[in-house]
Amino acid sequence: NLVSSNNNNMSSFLSSSPSSREVAGKRFFLPEIQILEIFLAVVVFVTIHAIRQRKRQGLPVWPFVGMLPSLVAGLQDNMYEWITGVLCTQNGTFVFKGPWFTNLNCVVTSDPRNLEHLLKTKFLNFPKGGYFRDTVRDLLGNGIFNADDETWQRQRKTASIEFHSAKFRNLTTESLLELVHARLLLVLNDSIEKSEVFDLQDVLLRLTFDNVCMIAFGVDPGCLSPGLPVIPFAKAFEDATEATLLRFVTPTLIWKTMRSVGLGFEKQLKSSIKRVDEFADEVIRTRKKELSTYSPEKKQRSDLLTVFMGLKDEEGKLFSDKFLRDICVNFILAGRDTSSVALSWFFWLLDQNPAVEERILAEICRIIGERDKLKEEPAKEMIFRPEEVKKMEYLQAALSEALRLYPSVPVDHKEVVEDDVFPDGTVLKKGTKIIYAIYAMGRMEAIWGKDSREYKPERWLRDGRFMSESAYKFTAFNGGPRLCLGKDFAYYQMKFVAASILYRYRVKVVENHPVEPKLALTMYMKHGLKVKLVRRQDSELC
Numbered sequence: 001n002l003v004s005s006n007n008n009n010m011s012s013f014l015s016s017s018p019s020s021r022e023v024a025g026k027r028f029f030l031p032e033i034q035i036l037e038i039f040l041a042v043v044v045f046v047t048i049h050a051i052r053q054r055k056r057q058g059l060p061v062w063p064f065v066g067m068l069p070s071l072v073a074g075l076q077d078n079m080y081e082w083i084t085g086v087l088c089t090q091n092g093t094f095v096f097k098g099p100w101f102t103n104l105n106c107v108v109t110s111d112p113r114n115l116e117h118l119l120k121t122k123f124l125n126f127p128k129g130g131y132f133r134d135t136v137r138d139l140l141g142n143g144i145f146n147a148d149d150e151t152w153q154r155q156r157k158t159a160s161i162e163f164h165s166a167k168f169r170n171l172t173t174e175s176l177l178e179l180v181h182a183r184l185l186l187v188l189n190d191s192i193e194k195s196e197v198f199d200l201q202d203v204l205l206r207l208t209f210d211n212v213c214m215i216a217f218g219v220d221p222g223c224l225s226p227g228l229p230v231i232p233f234a235k236a237f238e239d240a241t242e243a244t245l246l247r248f249v250t251p252t253l254i255w256k257t258m259r260s261v262g263l264g265f266e267k268q269l270k271s272s273i274k275r276v277d278e279f280a281d282e283v284i285r286t287r288k289k290e291l292s293t294y295s296p297e298k299k300q301r302s303d304l305l306t307v308f309m310g311l312k313d314e315e316g317k318l319f320s321d322k323f324l325r326d327i328c329v330n331f332i333l334a335g336r337d338t339s340s341v342a343l344s345w346f347f348w349l350l351d352q353n354p355a356v357e358e359r360i361l362a363e364i365c366r367i368i369g370e371r372d373k374l375k376e377e378p379a380k381e382m383i384f385r386p387e388e389v390k391k392m393e394y395l396q397a398a399l400s401e402a403l404r405l406y407p408s409v410p411v412d413h414k415e416v417v418e419d420d421v422f423p424d425g426t427v428l429k430k431g432t433k434i435i436y437a438i439y440a441m442g443r444m445e446a447i448w449g450k451d452s453r454e455y456k457p458e459r460w461l462r463d464g465r466f467m468s469e470s471a472y473k474f475t476a477f478n479g480g481p482r483l484c485l486g487k488d489f490a491y492y493q494m495k496f497v498a499a500s501i502l503y504r505y506r507v508k509v510v511e512n513h514p515v516e517p518k519l520a521l522t523m524y525m526k527h528g529l530k531v532k533l534v535r536r537q538d539s540e541l542c
């Protein structure tokens, strides 16, 4: 019946007059036109609604994908600047809404009051959390960087005692002196003799990698050597951190599946971690042998591995080899690149601010001038002494100012354990991820005043003396109980390296060399820092 009635309709349509055909045609197309109209109306409504959300939430919120389109657009350029822009319009905090099917929802903040709440006042309510731990566990195990609660506390306490001991301070100053005078200056001299342009960031990364390995493992991998060789352990470490980073931008289910079948970057991660582990196992095995027999080095060793090997856990047992490996790998990660990227941005800023460079040189000359007053024999080679480095307060201000504008760790994160409310009124639900935007904090007028984007070391000085800022306003070294353990050492390292270079050379950045941050957990210069050195004339000094 249905078929015949349809056929009847069709034949009457074909045999009818043009006017009745038009009417029937209109009737035939009407539903499609209506669907189109409704669709357009919905699109217009959703677009207007999404764009109106921008005022309230900082970014348009789209159905299904939330704020993802804005994030993708932000990623095309400088993502840190994009976050800064949104935070400025939202008075320092906004809630990022990710796509429905992902776990990208988070609260982003740069408000110092919230930072104090997060890092100090309610410290226990904001651990690194399960998501972070799961994502980096293969590389970092249960090391300090990745641990919360007692596991973290135990390592923090022991490492903190060690970092403040005289023996450890000697290790750090002597290893640095050796690296700068026997290696760095030779490489730099070589570049002058060959009149070569080179990547200063790469050279500095090699220096700090060797240095932190000497501190953590008591072993020098030799990355900073003539010819700048590729060192398998350093390469494996770099590959492992890069592949781990990819997990943060891949849905958990996908990278876990890739890991279980050994696919793509997960395959590379597995093999890099294996190479890191082989190196660590070899060092641990050799050290155990050395410590079990008499050796003259045994007494002098004060690296972290040797210190932790002599300690026992809460059950009175020696730490397992795996735990010793985790401790060392975590310290290498923490101290590997942070000081070198900070120094790279510092040298780039100096190139643009010659007046600051002049003031640093004047300070160095004044400090070493005190040697003349004590009628000391002029040294064959100028080696700065720890007490002289400490007196370089303008240099410390210039480095802090570089870290304010280019913090080595541009964003960091926490997870909420129990429902809470930020001092600015933002409601935090259990399980929410919190991103604190350290880069944005360094550039906000609300925090640093109208000249927030200018490079002005003077803002750190009161009556010519360096004055540190609140860790919740200048968050480059984190704050509260998880304040960077290597902060004092990092300043010493950066000051010693910067003064040793600047005293001997002018560092000229190659004209038109592109400078922009790389999107990574550490703020590397994406294209390195290509420079040429010019030897300083005696007339420039003092």
Ligand code: HEM
Binding pocket: 144, 145, 156, 212, 215, 330, 331, 334, 335, 336, 338, 339, 342, 403, 407, 408, 409, 412, 413, 475, 476, 477, 478, 481, 482, 483, 484, 485, 486, 487, 489, 490
């Ligand atoms: C300019 C240089 C440095 C900067 C800007 C810096 C910054 C930071 C930041 C932001 C954190 C917190 C990370 C987090 O919890 O997610 C941190 C933690 C840490 N840093 Fe540094 N760091 C620097 C150099 C160093 C060095 C040279 C070492 C060691 C030799 C070091 C050792 C550590 C350790 C062990 C932690 C973990 C502390 C904990 O969780 O209790 N840092 N650092």
